[in-house]
Amino acid sequence: MGAASDFIQIVDAALAQAATKAGPWLACRPGCTQCCFGPFAITPADAARLRQGLAQLDPETAARVRRRSRESVARLEAAYPVDTIARILAEDEAAADEPCPALDPETGLCDLYAARPIVCRTFGPPLHFPGEAVAICELCFEGAEPEQVAACEVEIEMDNPEEQGPETVVAYALALA
Numbered sequence: 001m002g003a004a005s006d007f008i009q010i011v012d013a014a015l016a017q018a019a020t021k022a023g024p025w026l027a028c029r030p031g032c033t034q035c036c037f038g039p040f041a042i043t044p045a046d047a048a049r050l051r052q053g054l055a056q057l058d059p060e061t062a063a064r065v066r067r068r069s070r071e072s073v074a075r076l077e078a079a080y081p082v083d084t085i086a087r088i089l090a091e092d093e094a095a096a097d098e099p100c101p102a103l104d105p106e107t108g109l110c111d112l113y114a115a116r117p118i119v120c121r122t123f124g125p126p127l128h129f130p131g132e133a134v135a136i137c138e139l140c141f142e143g144a145e146p147e148q149v150a151a152c153e154v155e156i157e158m159d160n161p162e163e164q165g166p167e168t169v170v171a172y173a174l175a176l177a
Helices: 003-025 044-056 059-079 084-090 118-122 146-151 170-175
Strands: none
Touching: 003 044, 003 118, 003 146, 044 059, 044 170, 059 084, 059 170
16 A cells, blocks of 8 residues: 555544544534535645546546536636636635535535545544644534534644645646546
8 A cells, every 4th residue: 555545544544533523513414515615725646636536437427527627617717817726726715606526516425535635634623734723614613612622633643745736726636637
């Protein structure tokens, strides 16, 4: 098993631990899609995983994901011409209503869930890498005291080893795949 696969297993195990600790505080469930809107930065390794996951989908689902990706890129480029990726990543609320192209609008599920980026794997429960702030979904821990949130926190026992090179967004990673 390769280092990338080991890393994903470590992250997923930490996510499972955080979800268990959070229990009913965790709002993340199939069909909850609030965090699936608005483009976000992904690493080259995330993009490669997404493309590999796309290649493993059945042809009909893959075609739908590619179509949604191309449509998303067209909307993003129309709204943010010139340096599109840099602009949308630099502006906090840029394209906030743009759905992730991996999101199936009919089911509310991620067509590329097994290949999802690290940011998707670590957002929701109080899960983080060493030295990083804990970011939780605003739907989770509603009414919880800070101590209750802290009791559910899980730190991934390693630094993120993935290259942080030129970032992209899901739509661009998949549009030409």
